[in-house]
Amino acid sequence: MFTYKTQIRLHDTDAAGLIFFANQFKIIHDAYELLLEKFGFSFPQMLTGEKYFLPIVHAESDYKAPLFVGDKITIAIKVGHIGTSSFSFEYIIRNAKKALVGTAKTVHVTINPKTGKKTPLPFSLHQALKKYARNKGTRT
Amino acid sequence: MFTYKTQIRLHDTDAAGLIFFANQFKIIHDAYELLLEKFGFSFPQMLTGEKYFLPIVHAESDYKAPLFVGDKITIAIKVGHIGTSSFSFEYIIRNAKKALVGTAKTVHVTINPKTGKKTPLPFSLHQALKKYARNKGTRT
Amino acid sequence: MFTYKTQIRLHDTDAAGLIFFANQFKIIHDAYELLLEKFGFSFPQMLTGEKYFLPIVHAESDYKAPLFVGDKITIAIKVGHIGTSSFSFEYIIRNAKKALVGTAKTVHVTINPKTGKKTPLPFSLHQALKKYARNKGTRT
Amino acid sequence: MFTYKTQIRLHDTDAAGLIFFANQFKIIHDAYELLLEKFGFSFPQMLTGEKYFLPIVHAESDYKAPLFVGDKITIAIKVGHIGTSSFSFEYIIRNAKKALVGTAKTVHVTINPKTGKKTPLPFSLHQALKKYARNKGTRT
Numbered sequence: 001m002f003t004y005k006t007q008i009r010l011h012d013t014d015a016a017g018l019i020f021f022a023n024q025f026k027i028i029h030d031a032y033e034l035l036l037e038k039f040g041f042s043f044p045q046m047l048t049g050e051k052y053f054l055p056i057v058h059a060e061s062d063y064k065a066p067l068f069v070g071d072k073i074t075i076a077i078k079v080g081h082i083g084t085s086s087f088s089f090e091y092i093i094r095n096a097k098k099a100l101v102g103t104a105k106t107v108h109v110t111i112n113p114k115t116g117k118k119t120p121l122p123f124s125l126h127q128a129l130k131k132y133a134r135n136k137g138t139r140t
Numbered sequence: 141m142f143t144y145k146t147q148i149r150l151h152d153t154d155a156a157g158l159i160f161f162a163n164q165f166k167i168i169h170d171a172y173e174l175l176l177e178k179f180g181f182s183f184p185q186m187l188t189g190e191k192y193f194l195p196i197v198h199a200e201s202d203y204k205a206p207l208f209v210g211d212k213i214t215i216a217i218k219v220g221h222i223g224t225s226s227f228s229f230e231y232i233i234r235n236a237k238k239a240l241v242g243t244a245k246t247v248h249v250t251i252n253p254k255t256g257k258k259t260p261l262p263f264s265l266h267q268a269l270k271k272y273a274r275n276k277g278t279r280t
Numbered sequence: 281m282f283t284y285k286t287q288i289r290l291h292d293t294d295a296a297g298l299i300f301f302a303n304q305f306k307i308i309h310d311a312y313e314l315l316l317e318k319f320g321f322s323f324p325q326m327l328t329g330e331k332y333f334l335p336i337v338h339a340e341s342d343y344k345a346p347l348f349v350g351d352k353i354t355i356a357i358k359v360g361h362i363g364t365s366s367f368s369f370e371y372i373i374r375n376a377k378k379a380l381v382g383t384a385k386t387v388h389v390t391i392n393p394k395t396g397k398k399t400p401l402p403f404s405l406h407q408a409l410k411k412y413a414r415n416k417g418t419r420t
Numbered sequence: 421m422f423t424y425k426t427q428i429r430l431h432d433t434d435a436a437g438l439i440f441f442a443n444q445f446k447i448i449h450d451a452y453e454l455l456l457e458k459f460g461f462s463f464p465q466m467l468t469g470e471k472y473f474l475p476i477v478h479a480e481s482d483y484k485a486p487l488f489v490g491d492k493i494t495i496a497i498k499v500g501h502i503g504t505s506s507f508s509f510e511y512i513i514r515n516a517k518k519a520l521v522g523t524a525k526t527v528h529v530t531i532n533p534k535t536g537k538k539t540p541l542p543f544s545l546h547q548a549l550k551k552y553a554r555n556k557g558t559r560t
Contacts, residue, residue, distance in 0.1 A: 010453060010463055011300050011446050015187055015293035015349050017467070021196040021246075022165035022291065026431050029162065033430060037490070043430055044490040047155055047437070056161040060200035066256075069295050070457070070464040106161075116206075150313060150323055151306050151440050155433035155489050157327070162431065166291050173290060177350070183290055184350040187297070209435050210317070210324040295467055301476040301526075302449065305442035327435055336441040340480035346536075386441075396486075 001076050002038065002132070004031035008071045019067040025059060028091040028104045031075040035089075039128040051112075052119055057086075058107040065101040072096045079133035085110045085118040087129055141216050142178065142272070144171035148211045159207040165199060168231040168244045171215040175229075179268040191252075192259055197226075198247040205241040212236040219273035225250045225258040227269055281356050282318065282412070284311035288351045299347040305339060308371040308384045311355040315369075319408040331392075332399055337366075338387040345381040352376045359413035365390045365398040367409055421496050422458065422552070424451035428491045439487040445479060448511040448524045451495040455509075459548040471532075472539055477506075478527040485521040492516045499553035505530045505538040507549055 006027060014020040033043055046053070067073065073093055080088030091104040112119040121129075146167060154160040173183055186193065207213065213233055220228030231244040252259040261269075286307060294300040313323055316334075326334065347353065353373055360368030371384040392399040401409075426447060434440040453463055466473065487493065493513055500508030511524040532539040541549075 009446075009450050010294045010296070011302065011449060013295035014290045015183070015295070015297045016193060016195070016290070017295045018195070020169075020291050021199055022162050022169065025162035025165060026429075029160075029431060030429050033490075042490050043155070044488055047489065053156060055156070055158070055203065055206075057203050058201070059161055061198070063195065063197050066195075068464055069467065070453075070462050149306075149310050150434045150436070151309060151442065153435035154430045155435070155437045156430070157435045160431050166289075169291060170289050173350075182350050184348055187349065208324055209327065210313075210322050295463070296473060296475070298475070300449075301479055302442050302445035305445060309440075309442065323435070333436060335436070335438070335483065335486075337483050338481070339441055339445075341478065343475065343477050346475075 002035045004075045053111045054108045061104040082129050142175045144215045193251045194248045196246050201244040222269050282315045284355045333391045334388045336386050341384040362409050422455045424495045473531045474528045476526050481524040502549050
């Protein structure tokens with residue numbers, strides 16, 4: 001399973017002393033960008049290629065334990081579903097003690113930037129997602 | 141119903157040309173802060189009073205239509221549920237043409253900052269939420 | 281003088297309890313976007329028109345007094361210099377008691393998006409800046 | 421010299437397609453947090469210890485070349501000045517081709533959180549800064 005390691009930064013927190021809830025979404029997107037890059041679908045290419053966009057149409061997060069500045073976290077990504085023109089990722093966030101601190105989910109659709117309409121997932125992305133989904137769970 | 145008007149800023153967007161999904165969460169929280177202030181529960185007081193925190197334990201968002209820099213939006217807030225030590229808000233986001241562009245939900249619990257455990261909603265907040273819930277829908 | 285009123289939001293702060301320094305730059309840019317809009321140079325038009333960009337090549341901020349969540353601030357903008365292909369703005373930030381809490385400066389250049397090179401300020405923007413600069417100081 | 425490697429994320433960019441200027445300040449602060457941690461002055465300790473704060477009283481940035489999503493950058497930190505109750509850091513940002521893309525500077529003062537007044541730099545921080553300043557230029 002793909003994992004991304006990072007650390008909570010001061011700008012991720014707010015005056016309540018913990019991570020600001022919306023910043024958990026920012027951090028999981030960092031992990032998502034790296035996974036897509038690993039698949040060979042980097043954002044620079046997608047944005048300049050203009051063949052398809054992958055906007056998020058739904059996102060959700062659960063917060064299980066507080067995260068402070070300096071906390072080291074690991075984000076694991078699992079494939080949720082793979083559809084014709086959509087897919088979803090699930091994120092499991094653990095702290096340095098491997099305790100679950102949060103989970104999240106993002107649902108993406110493939111959009112043709114010219115028409116603004118749904119378009120089938122590119123074949124290579126579909127294959128990469130399926131391959132990744134098959135191998136999931138082998139390692140945390 | 142409480143509504144909050146704002147405008148998409150350049151820093152809300154990303155290189156794909158639209159609002160970055162996590163920033164919709166930031167914007168609904170701005171609306172939430174103002175509603176709580178209207179209830180008489182301002183963040184400065186809560187954070188310095190240290191009697192209870194209201195962390196978000198779940199958040200979700202749906203994205204119905206793209207939002208660009210400069211777009212004027214209106215966020216309406218409805219009470220979802222009111223529990224013993226939790227409540228939820230639902231957010232309806234419309235653009236200048238009153239078209240639905242997104243929805244969101246946040247679930248909050250009341251935490252005693254000293255123990256880190258759940259504590260009942262303060263009576264006055266419970267009353268404010270119930271009163272607001274009763275009047276909801278009378279005005280957009 | 282153009283002034284922009286806003287309020288420090290929870291997501292502007294960090295775990296030290298005050299505004300995170302970089303967010304003062306975000307907030308002055310909000311004011312800048314509104315001033316440009318008032319001049320008739322809105323970001324949506326600039327970004328889709330693709331005739332010129334106005335990137336910031338230098339920015340600086342001074343922090344005179346702490347800002348907490350909920351603090352109401354007013355940002356006044358003055359024109360610094362107006363050059364052939366550049367201009368600068370100066371920002372004066374005051375709290376609800378009209379005390380100076382910060383200042384900032386941004387230097388912008390006009391870039392032709394096709395060549396990536398400097399290009400003269402559009403005549404109408406040059407005129408708007410000169411007119412605004414003449415009238416500055418009449419009102420705080 | 422301490423260097424920090426990172427990558428421009430989608431949320432660092434805006435609809436103009438490049439990094440949003442204020443986010444360069446966020447990224448240099450990430451580097452600063454890691455350097456302080458290396459010195460043995462982690463933010464969690466400082467914020468809970470409450471012996472002194474190190475607020476930024478001045479910050480500035482120059483932008484030399486555009487940064488896109490996915491761009492890999494390296495930030496080197498040099499000590500600017502070391503005073504009785506203040507110090508400054510200078511940041512040099514290079515892209516993957518080692519070209520200079522930006523510079524920045526932050527000026528910090530030591531504040532006693534109880535009085536809100538300046539207090540001398542802790543001896544150990546003063547020593548760490550001096551040692552780091554002496555070794556600068558050896559470069560990694």
